[in-house]
Amino acid sequence: MNQNYYLAIDIGASSGRHIVGWRENGALHTKEAYRFSNEMTHANGHLTWDIERLFAEVKQGIRMAQSEFDRIESLSIDTWGVDYVLMDGEKEILPCYAYRDERTKAVIPQVHEKISFSELYRRTGCQFQNFNTIYQLYDDLQNGRLEKATDFLMLPEYLMYRLTGVKAREYTNATTTGMVNAETGEFDREIIRELGLPARLFPKLQKAGTMLGNYAGIRVMLCATHDTASAVEGIPMEGIHPYISSGTWSLLGVKTPKPITDSESEKANYSNEGGVGYNRYQKNIMGMWLINRLQKELCPAAAFAEIVKEAEKSDCALLVDANAPEFLAPDSMKAAFDSATGGGLNSIGDYFRCACQSLADSYRLALNELEQNTGVTYQKLYIVGGGAKNQFLNELTAQATGKEVIAMPIEATAFGNLKVQMEVEHDTI
DSSP: OOOOEEEEEEEOSSEEEEEEEEEETTEEEEEEEEEEEOOOEEETTEEEEOHHHHHHHHHHHHHHHHHHOSOEEEEEEEEOSSOEEEEETTEEESOEEOTTSOTTTTTHHHHHHHSOHHHHHHHHOOOOOTTOHHHHHHHHHHTTTTSSOOEEEEHHHHHHHHHHSOOOOBHHHHTTTTOBOTTTSSBOHHHHHHHTOOGGGOOOOBOTTOEEEEETTEEEEOOOOBHHHHHHHHOOOSSSOOEEEESSEEEEEEEESSOOOSHHHHHHTOEEEEOSSSEEEEEEEEOTHHHHHHHHHHOTTSOHHHHHHHHHHOOOOOOOOTTSGGGTSOSOHHHHHHHHHTSOOOSHHHHHHHHHHHHHHHHHHHHHHHHHHHTOOOSEEEEESGGGGOHHHHHHHHHHHOSEEEEEOSOHHHHHHHHHHHTSOOOOO
8 A cells, every 4th residue: 555645845034944744543644754944144234034935945854755755646835924926917015024024103093194094904814913914915005015916825835836836825824914804804995095005916825735736746735824824724733722832933822613893802912813713813923033143143053951950049029011112123132131121131041031031921921811802711722833942941931820731742843744744645657
């Protein structure tokens, strides 16, 4: 009997990975076939993504997977949300801006003059982030970048278009734009009209499981292309409990039957984003970005275990607001911590203990809001993703939240990507 293999290509803001999965004796098995680094690039004073390099890495990883596994049934790609590529027919309109770029600052008030954020939230349930796609697109409109645009493709859909020639707009990723109606599950035509955006850019959305085409003898299909949607789908959770998908960002939330768009949710800045048959009521808060940037700046050669030992020895009790704007993209993360603590950090251990404690406290605050807004008190908290490997942070999180923390240092995003692929019937290519 031939084994069926599937390929999940999971790309984050700092790295990408090609994970091959298969079922054996009822269990999902995986093997990493390829890994590559990823980072924003500086171009003409802006932060951008090198999409040609990303596509080259995608193809190289596919070649590596095929060299090791003889028959791969299908593949799909997931990435972070929000960012996109504008197209003029078959030609890219560059640059591809990165979400940490500050280009939206000037246009956010202009958007809210046309449609208040409260109205946007009532219609979409999408939390405010200064990098939301809606603001990026309005900046494009103001700068004439939409005049020739025939399409905008979120990054995973763009990469799959490069593989297949088929342009798709997947539902879970579209819900990160701040432009999908919470009731209809489609782009909100009133928002598009009020902002003067070209209607041609917003066709009907497609669901996870849609087949797009073929590449190198492999079927290419849509998974839940927003990486957090795939991660939530990949958590082997018993019952309904809050989760944290812990990576560069921490996505803390819970599955709900439908969006919650009341004033308290707006005030708490909770988002409603698409899942595979459910709503993800969640909040995008700071994550391992703090720790990773501190490590790169303070002790790039140190092993993470050494850093944890130093943090454990520290008796620092200082906290910072981990979600404060000054930590989003500082030139120096150390300087940002120095400013926020009044220079109260005296050792490497102090910096990392402060960062971990501050993250744990931000989880506590967000979880309290979640319980108040859903009217449910939870006993467990699931943590998946790269940050789940940080046992020190997990312990601090358990102490701060009072919850039973179930850390699963698994490739949950790849699991969810693969799960969708495996549940679709495959004919012989």
